[in-house]
Amino acid sequence: MNAETSLADGRTASDFDDDFDPLDEAGAPELPPQRYLDRELSWLAFNQRVLELAEDPTLPVLERANFLAIFASNLDEFFMVRVAGLKRRIDTGLAVPTNIGRAPLDVLADISRIAHELQERHAAAYQQLVRPTLAEAGIRVVTWGELSDEEQANLREYFSGQIFPVLMPLAVDPAHPFPYISGLSLNLSVRVRNSRTGKQEFARVKVPQMLPRFVAVASDDPKEGTRYITLEDLIATHLGDLFPGMEVIEHHVFRVTRNEDVEVEEDETENLIKALEKELLRRRFGPPIRLEITDDMDDVTLGLLVRELDVTEQEVYRLPAPLDLGGLFDLAKIDRPELRYPTHVPTTAAQLQPSESNLRADFFQAIDRKDVLLHHPYESFATSVQAFLEQAAADPHVLAIKQTLYRTSGDSPIVEALIDAAESGKQVLALVEIKARFDEQANISWARKLEKAGVHVVYGLVGLKTHCKLALVIRQEKGGLRHYSHIGTGNYNPKTSRIYEDLGLLTADDQVGKDLTRLFNELSGYAIEKKFKRLLVAPLHLRKGLLKRIAEETANAEAGKPSGIRFKVNSIVDEAIIDALYRASAAGVPVDIWVRGICSLKPGVPGLSENIRVRSILGRYLEHSRIFTFENGGDPQVFIGSADMMHRNLDRRVEALVRLTDPDHLAEIDRLFSMALDPSTSSWALGDDGVWTRHHLDDAGLPLRDLQNVLMQEIAGRPRPGKRR
Template sequence: MSASRPAKPKPAVQPTADRKSSEALAQAEPPVRYLNRELEWLEFNARVLEQAQDPQIQLLERAKFLAITGSNLDEFVMVRVGSLKLQSQGSGGRRDPAGLTAAEQLQAVARRCHRHVQSQYRILQDEIQPLLDQRHITRVDLNQCSDRTLAAAERHFRGDVVAVLSPQALHDRRFPMLPGLGIHLCVQLRGVAELSPQNGSQVIDKPSSRKSKGDSANAGPDEHEPQFAVIPLGRTLPRIVPLPSEKSAAGAAMPGGGEHSFHYVLLEDVVAHFVSDFFPGREVVQCKPFRITRNADVELREDGAGDLLGGMEEVLESRRLSDVVRLEMDASSSDAIRNYLTESFYVDPDFVFNNDGPLDLTYLFGLHSLEGFSSLRDDPWPPQRSPKIDPTETMFTSIAAGDIMLMHPYETFDPVVRLIEEAATDPDVLAVKQILYRTSRNSPIVAALIRAAERGKYVTAIVELKARFDEARNIEWAREMEQAGVQVIYGIRGLKTHAKVCIIVRREPQGLVRYVHFGTGNYNESTASLYGDISILTKDESLGTDATMFFNAVTGASQPQPFQQLSIAPLTLRRTILEMIRGETERSKQGQKAEIIVKLNALVDTEVIDTLYEASQAGVSIQLNVRGVCCLRPGIPGLSDSIEVISIVDRFLEHARLMYFRHGGDNKIFISSADWMPRNLDRRVELLVPVNEPTIRKTLRETLQLYFRDNQNAWRMQPDGSYERIRATKKQKPLRSQEVLYKQAVKAMQDLKQSSHVTFETHRPSK
């Protein structure tokens, strides 16, 4: 390795996959051993979409899940569709493990995306929006609202919008460089050859729009070629514009008025309604929103990048200028606008979407956070303090008493932040070494590293500049830390550094001691309240030695020496996983009980899948909890009979990678930063960490088993790649795994409080 430096009720069982295509794969000869990665990811997003449709979930939570599916699909199109586009241009007929060429995958993905988007807007228009209206969260139609509401919208337009936005006339389809994923308005104008200077403007596709004083009949001959303009809305102005509640004719508040009502309009609707003000003397035929998605699969050619920092800035610029891979338009757009945009952006017709509703559903995140509607959201689950951490003691004292496991977000991430903050000011701390892949905007961890360096401590940070979509933030942090005296390493040439580890070297009476944090999630206190992850805090000597050797090998561009306990990708992690699976296979063949339980975000690697198939054929009991993409096909006779695959989609994003192997009764348990994908095993720097403390091992094994008893938010994968929702039978009690884990964290703290010693102080007679 070399371092580079500076509600409609649904049935109890709901299939989500494209059964026709998956059944065809299942019946193909020879049998297809693997499912397509892209289609399986879309099935994961369909499971998230099911949450938006579930009447048992609070209304604003359903709206949030719908927003998540929109955000997820945006990233999928940017990265995966963008990648397939490039593959289809350069790979010829090369097929993926499921037997599909890039062109065939694009066609299948386009069909599935269109169905997915149709489902999104059906759920929005038929279920969520009517229910929001009933609860007085109303999107106002400016064409049908009261004069009072229209006047408020006009005041906002003239006071806050006109001065910010700028229209731009378009000539010969030469668009300005529009950013991807932003909302833009395409304005169709009547020809201007015969327009007189005194003629006003009008929007002729909106019957209630304001008319100008001029005579529209004098706007020019209809046979003139239409002209177009674009108004980029940018990201400066808020998209959700609050409006006063509607009033009845008698002046009384209509349903929805009062303390707990929220009437709003989207920014694009305000601009479209008053758009004629931008074009005095012109006739506006139509004004419709559109949105483009650019290819984000732009990677750095590191062999030609002498300066990685400068190279990454070029990547960001290239992404801004990259080809358009998706075009979204309002379904009521005219043929002229539709044809003009499609031809101007050279977009594949298969990836042109005519959406029957607001573009970019992430505006629903804003509704989810509205004040005054707490009854429409989940009850809060505040993260609990770990009973093993005494807030009156230092983190070093708590860790010295024994290994600590934190289960986020049920237990707070604060101890991890606190450990690094204490290290920054502790006079006995000599060095801090940490890998940063993704951080928060105002990261207290980065701030602590800067303070530590300013106090003269030896601070080294590996900042992964190639963390997709966080490149700009990481570049900014890297420069700030360098200025403060932190030794910054910009990742590894040719690899992404994805491991989660922090090492603190402290001088103590017995000598130097290494305090280490290993995690499955990023050093981001914001996402730690939303993602399910595991943290291990330890001063285990061999793990500390391994962690230091690993870190120094990365920063020193040297060949890592054999580790006592850790396995790292791309060198030994794959081998360790395969050896552990094969060990269970051999024990099963010898008549011993053999068992594997694994929790991952994705299972794609064909070598690992084949090894799991071999284990199944030997009779090993295999339970896989895979949140997202799973290319393995469970339950195939003679191939994967003993493999069960579930997926949990619930309140928190399941993110932890956790593995259990029975190992002849020795119970080997690992946490990891790596999913079982070729990129993680072969093209990233990752860690596989054994869990040594017996109590923690027991807790993690029970947690793995708990997920397979979930009958509220679990989905079972079928052999054809579809999923069926697991529902409690009449004889079963409802069990929601995330709720159980939270209640366990609450009970642990309650038990601690009850067991605290009480000191009795007697009253003594006065002298």
């Protein structure tokens, strides 16, 4: 039965989601206890896949450098949040949830072992693979000793004028305690000897983060190509200028990662913004959880750092220079387009393109004619979602705009559109999630700017993050009100929309509009709305709704009816969802999981999950959309939205999925899965042992099909309205 089919009493099938008890598994086969993969180790396996892209010689070398930087940035955040959270819970005696039944300290030991291996492999990929390939292309990272006298003289002048004035050497002695080392900063440890007394002293020099990490070496010889020296190497060469009269004995580079997870205790007695600002200040002084040092560091210096920073031997990572390969983001921006992926300019979605007789599209007319399914970044965010909201802000017939903001860019045209709408007298509601990790301060600033412009700013529900991506426009038309809605899988961020793969639905469907109206009322006021017609909303009934549909697929398979489940997610960890998929597999339901990051599900286990396949696709764009499809006995149901299959998404966040109804959209999603899961498409496959195997070459050694390249070409080639093909 279709979820919107009316029943005799006027209700719809979706009204029965709350009658379904996901824990009622009486008679279901017992599942083995060791049926999950560890989520932290699965995340490290994801970052290994990123590293494999950096190691791939078939990719353009500046893209490989970029993947090295992404790996480093990912790992930093993993330590700051996941490892820090585990350590904090262990140190404070709190229960540490683990889905594999192992002691938390053993999990930490495994994380340390694998992270050490990956960081060493990461450093080797730079030194042995990417750096030589860059040199072959005329981009060289050199040391001071490789430079000519003239080049050294030029850099000495640059150092004296641009670097020396901002350096702050800090001594460590009885009068100067060991300095605070900020998280993720690059530092030089320096041991010097007093030439008069012969006494050795220790000092620390912080490498300024606002200066370029790779300093260009000026040369008149075109044969030299483009050369760079690392900033820390340049500073180390001039340490004598910082410690005049002292003999520099040793210098080494080190870097500290701190606990930067934020936990705000919410109650109704303290202003949420003030509580968060206080916690953000505390974040800067979180305890160290990782110490990276260059492999030439002497034992005396290392002993001092370990003692003063209070880190364990397990938390020390000894690596070849340079540390912090996240700095390669800067190098990857060099203007050498032939060393990058070919330029891709997003197209305007066919339904939103103006006809030849019009200079601008009328979004309200276009959406009224037919729902629009957007696929970013192949289709432009700027000429679709952004332009839709800008038109709504300027349209005199628009009475109200309601919007959620989780992450947005520093110069957000979305926020400016909301401000323009409010200043023109429209009712504007912005639900700003100020607890979006690492964007907290930016979102606080946006919230205050919006409030000053007259926008009604709210922060959602106590204890829940608002993660759903929703916009609702109310427009006066022909004596009545029309709802124009956008529900997406990604943030309202024009910058990330160029590199994140996401889906979004623009619709004038009255039922979706009413659902969003009720949901926004719940988020901004005191309404408690449990029933939605085309939405599945967490935390009240998204989990139940998905489990109900998985159970229906299981029953259909047992009854010999068509069945099938396909999910596309960033992560799948939730045990209840995984167990339901195991039971569906045992009943004969074909299950395909397309996951970018963490996967705790074990596919291909006889008697448990032999009908489950798990694939991962990584490439130039970050796969970010979430899709849930159910065969439903031959009447497919397809949902898109913001939720991953994780406890936080299903239980501690406001998430929303919308059901697609347009047959063309259902066919488009079906084809997307078919291409992604086809053996001729480059991907990684997950084994039951948690090992991911890359399949990117055919039997003849030729590259398999790149899904993202295919989508770029196909979507760019769609016909424009008013043009013959």
